Amino acid sequence: MIEVRECSKAFGQTKAVNQATLDIGDREVFGLVGSNGAGKSTLLRMMAGIIRPDQGEILIDDLPVYENEEAKKLFFYISDDSYFPPNYTAVDMVRFYRNFYPEFRIKLFHELMDQFHLEKKQRISSFSKGMKKQLLVIIGVCAGTKYLLCDETFDGLDPVMRQAVKSLFASEIMNREFTPVIASHNLRELEDICDHVGLLHKGGILLSKDLEDMKFHIHKIQCVLGGRQQEKELEKELQVLKVQHQGSLLMITARGTRSEIVEKVQAKNPLFMEVLPLTLEEIFISETEVAGYEIKNLF
Numbered sequence: 001m002i003e004v005r006e007c008s009k010a011f012g013q014t015k016a017v018n019q020a021t022l023d024i025g026d027r028e029v030f031g032l033v034g035s036n037g038a039g040k041s042t043l044l045r046m047m048a049g050i051i052r053p054d055q056g057e058i059l060i061d062d063l064p065v066y067e068n069e070e071a072k073k074l075f076f077y078i079s080d081d082s083y084f085p086p087n088y089t090a091v092d093m094v095r096f097y098r099n100f101y102p103e104f105r106i107k108l109f110h111e112l113m114d115q116f117h118l119e120k121k122q123r124i125s126s127f128s129k130g131m132k133k134q135l136l137v138i139i140g141v142c143a144g145t146k147y148l149l150c151d152e153t154f155d156g157l158d159p160v161m162r163q164a165v166k167s168l169f170a171s172e173i174m175n176r177e178f179t180p181v182i183a184s185h186n187l188r189e190l191e192d193i194c195d196h197v198g199l200l201h202k203g204g205i206l207l208s209k210d211l212e213d214m215k216f217h218i219h220k221i222q223c224v225l226g227g228r229q230q231e232k233e234l235e236k237e238l239q240v241l242k243v244q245h246q247g248s249l250l251m252i253t254a255r256g257t258r259s260e261i262v263e264k265v266q267a268k269n270p271l272f273m274e275v276l277p278l279t280l281e282e283i284f285i286s287e288t289e290v291a292g293y294e295i296k297n298l299f
């Protein structure tokens with residue numbers, strides 16, 4: 001488990017991370033989402049022990065991470081501006097990383113490079129941006145560490161590759177202790193990959209929730225009721241997050257389980273009723289609108 005305890009980091013007057021507290025559980029794909037400048041990279045760099053928090057602490061499996069070699073063996077960190085030495089091939093990179101990660105799974109590396117159609121002996125400088133990202137994910141997975149910290153690694157990967165990476169993560173999580181943490185400024189990039197999402201806003205954690213849990217507790221329903229009076233009653237009875245009217249059609253996003261909401265709508269004898277699927281984007285907007293925050297630029 002990764003525990004971020006009231007961590008702050010300022011650069012001059014800029015509070016990059018401000019009293020952030022967060023738990024990252026084991027064997028889940030954790031998405032750290034936040035707009036540009038929200039503090040994601042700074043938080044990940046603190047998790048990776050590259051920079052020291054001004055206040056607070058970060059523990060990885062109970063070990064403080066800063067200047068702690070034991071803790072650093074537990075994760076592989078992919079920065080948003082990873083450096084590849086000139087003329088290095090993927091095989092050269094692996095030779096380099098094997099010095100740090102004795103458990104490096106070389107057989108899996110060869111399998112995955114073939115599966116992702118990446119040339120092992122081609123200079124990495126001739127790879128596209130997406131190919132470099134794929135290579136780093138492969139190396140990160142093969143390093144065999146319990147945690148994989150990815151900074152903007154998935155942004156811009158094409159849908160086929162995202163699906164491939166998603167399956168790779170799922171199979172690793174099933175077969176061993178593995179927890180990827182993925183930072184992104186785009187919620188859509190995380191929607192189909194993550195099990196849990198933490199929202200970083202102006203350096204602080206605004207919310208951290210399980211996606212299934214969020215989807216279980218918020219629903220959107222459209223219905224046609226007998227009249228305005230009934231609509232008002234229903235709006236009072238539900239924990240409404242958003243209401244829209246389109247002619248006689250009423251569309252409500254509300255907190256509650258599907259059955260709780262459906263029961264209340266049915267009690268009004270609707271002429272028509274339908275439960276609509278909610279996207280993660282809508283859930284986040286609903287969740288954060290209540291808190292009074294503007295996060296729409298994440299989408």
Ligand SMILES: Nc1ncnc2c1ncn2[C@@H]1O[C@H](COP(=O)(O)OP(=O)(O)OP(=O)(O)O)[C@@H](O)[C@H]1O
Pocket residue numbers: 011014015016017034035036037038039040041042043184185
């Ligand atoms: N080394 C640094 N020196 C000065 N300011 C910094 C430094 N690193 C980050 N900052 C500032 O801290 C804030 C948070 O930056 P950070 O890179 O952590 O955000 P981010 O959420 O990763 O953003 P992005 O999505 O744009 O990569 C920004 O205002 C940034 O300008």
